[in-house]
Amino acid sequence: MIRDDIRTILLDLFPNEDIAVDYVPRDKEGDYYTNLAFRVASREGKDPWDTAQRIASRIGSPIFKQISVYRPAFINFTLSEGYLYQQLTADTTLDIGRGRRYLIEFVSANPTGPINIVSARAAAVGDSLIRLLRKTGYAADAEYYVNDMGRQTDLLAESVYQRTLELKGGRAEIPEGGYHGEYIKEVAREVIEKGLEDDEDIKNYAVEYFIRNHQDVLRNFGVAFDVWTRESDIYKGGYVERALSAITGKGLTYIEDGAVFFRTTEYGDDKDRVIITSDKRNTYLLPDIAYHLNKMERNAYDQLIDIWGPDHQGHIKGMLGGMQALGYDADTLRILIVQEVKIKEHGKILSMSKRAGTFASLSELLERVPRDVIRFFFLMRSSSQHLEFDIDLALKQSDENPVYYVQYAHARINSIIERAAQSGIEVPRSANLSMLKEDEELTLIKDIIRFEETLHDAAVNLEPYMVTYYMIDLARDFHAFYQKHRVVCDERQLCESRLYLIQRTAARIKEGLDLLGVSCPEKM
């Protein structure tokens, strides 16, 4: 990465300094800047401006065409063309992860109803993270946890049973906290068809129904999981007992009002959490902790990542406490909260209530909005931010819709390369790039090279949206280049150089869209 090359050069002069190297704003001279002079000056008690001048004069490297100092004390570097050409043709693979094992668990929707919109967003984010981590040298697994037992599934079974009574001409009395959705009726119909009467049979059928549903919908969404783990298997494997004894063994439990409490306040929680209720049922927390024990024992992961919805924020401390009670460092598990999604149509925020029949589920959204658009839109925002999903914009097949803006750049390049081929000019395997002198060409080269830095930042911060932003920038700079310069032209060498450049651009667009799980059409 260029950033690292520059940092290395600077560290050579100032070995122990904390050096930041970043992009120069677009309207300023130069490509990268450093804040080094501020640090040095402040430590030595000298004037930052003079210090910057002094440092700048000491830096000598063929990768820079120019080094300039700007007030108050920024040192800006302009990369030499030779270095840019060399970087563009260099074929490097980025290995940040060095094979470290990461496990990302996401979606994990309860098998009691369809996948909702927040889970859909989590699916897009999680899947993209998996792709990103794999591309940057991590061994990343995608996992889905199925809560196939417990109180919620009991309520599901009872709700379905009540609907069967209704379908048979009786009256349905949905239990308190039960499931009212229309989709329950469909399950009830199938239960009647199969002639299921027994509570357990109905429960199993309903649970399997929704697990299949989740698998189908996620497949349609282009999201693949490596492992589906069931809560029931965590129990069967004895993990729950072991988790419980690990916690009690450390004296972290006490009984109050007949319930067993886990002293999560030991780990920074604002209150202790019940793990076994007074009527001897386990709360979700205990099997969840057990499940994480299972994860760690299965593959000795270097890092666990859980992606949760905003309604689970209050449970983070408890879960991290569980990890520590099991003997793991708190940072073994990172919990990402994907914030809520608001669906907007005709300028109004739609109610997400299932009863209102609007966009409650992923499958309903998929029926109306193309998958590429949904995924792109979900990945346009930092996952920790609330996201507004504008249906009208999503359905527009025009320049306003950034998905097509990026895809169109790729299709355009493809078209140019075809056109060149018709004129008997192929994309060269390697090119003499010294013909590429125009601003738009150099900008494009820098974009292509910066892809690695974007991947690095996105992977380290676990934020795929950074890739999305990069894609839009890259497409913009390509379109600007296209508008101003012809690729297929009379000057053979220039034409070939430009073909090489746009072919590399197209490759980047493809790589980037692949990371987002968005298709990359040859023609539009």
Place this chain on the structure above:
RNA sequence: GCGCCUGUAGCUCAAUCGGAUAGAGCAACGGAUUUCUAAUCCGUAGGUUAGGUGUUCGAUUCACCUCAGGCGCGCCA
């Protein structure tokens, strides 16, 4: 009442570990096509970063307070 998240241009959002005159897209306005895809490009305008205090060479970023919105709040997940 307590905890967590959020507040940036008319709208939706960026701004990496505290760095430059806070940037994009959309909407608005004005232009560009005898040319490889106009699903494109160029330009103009738009800001007390909710408000205040503090920390320092420098604050959208950190700390504290106030205001506003969202989510959650022991034996549901």
